[in-house]
Amino acid sequence: MLAAEGRQRDALSGSGRLLLLYAALYGGYGALSPFLPAFLETRGLGPSEIGTLLSAGMLVRLAAGPLAGRLADRFGAVRAFLAAGLALSAALTLAFLGGHGFPVLLAVALAQAAATAPLAPLADTVALAGSRDGAAYGRIRAAGSAAFIATTVLTGTLVGLFGHGVGPLACGLLFAAGAALTPRLPSAPAPADPGGDAGGGFASLAADARFRRLLLAAALVIGAHAMHDAFAVIVWQAAGIAPRTAGLLWAEAVAAEVAVFLWLGPQLIARFGPERALVLAALAGALRWAVQAQTSWLPALAGIQALHGLTFALLHLACLRLIVAIVPEHRRATALTVYGTFGLGLASALMTLLSGSLYEHFGTNGFWVMTAASLAAVPVARGLSRIR
DSSP states (O other): HHHHHHHHHHHHHHHHHHHHHHHHHHHHHHHHTTTTHHHHHHOOOOOHHHHHHHHHHHHHHHHHHHHHHHHHHTOOOHHHHHHHHHHHHHHHHHHGOOOOOOHHHHHHHHHHHHTTTHHHHHHHHHTTTTSSSSSHHHHHHHHEEEEEEOOOHHHHHHHHHTOOOOOHHHHHHHHHHHHHGGSSSSSOOOOOOOOOTTTHHHHHTOOOOHHHHHHHHHHHHHOOOOOHHHHHHHHHHHOOHHHHHHHHHHHHHHHHHHHHIIIIIHHHHHHHHHHHHHHHHHHHHHHHHHHHHOOOOHHHHHHHHTHHIIIIIHHHHHHHHHEEEEHHHHGGGHHHHHHIIIIIIIHHHHHHHHHHHHHHOOOGGGHHHHHHHHHHHHHHHHHHOOOO
């Protein structure tokens, strides 16, 4: 009995540490990402240089994320790679504070992008270690979303008082806290990947029809967010919606995300299964963008912003549940970094480029293309249940 009670206490303390890790990780993102362009401007960079720096960082992440995940799997050292990545990310984020001029800041940004690229997927791998269904993940991930909101609001207040250096400083300290916490997390029981060459994990994922479909469905649904993320506030302000109200609409979307991660999402997946949950996320996206294409009436916008909980959080929970089911644990970091990089990151980048042209030529009617992308994900997701 005493041994069982000890194991229960260890499980509870491990869960608490995971909550703190996600709070530190996503809190760091919230402290830096919204304020980094303004910080770079204070260091002498012009708009084109800021755009070049940020886009170059995105390209680096496309290569660095999957590579780090593959190596972590191959050596059976996911937790060690996560701790090292957090520590290196903390040091490089703080290095922004000493940088001036485009060449120096570009070098720091590229190194920092490479270090941060695998952090979220590696954290997900640790959180899902030993799990057969990922049922507890939603509560842990909700802590990250809530921390993102809190640190974004707090950092915005502190920037007004002390300047834009607060963002890199807060992010670096939070990443450092995460690095210190990671070695105390529950150890993952996964063995090192017995696959031969370094590309073995990628090849096995590419050969898995279910993983390919999952990746495509995620890319279509998440990519369809791009026009909203880039132009929604511009559309709303043109319709006479005040910046404060626009901020509240964004906050509503993130609050809905937290609610789905914490409560509604796990219930929907338990009731309908992850494949049908993906279909629901895609249909919710189609509805959301169809309404946005037709109106900027405030009550309608408030209604569709709540759908963000389904179009992002439910989709993410369903994808992770499927990855747990179809990918062996010793290759899960590879799968999660590929999913995060190509299913989420690259899809968003490409659709953002398309969105600029759509909005320039068609205005809000461009949201119909986002509706079509979401609807295209429905047959892709439905086909998952027919593949074994």
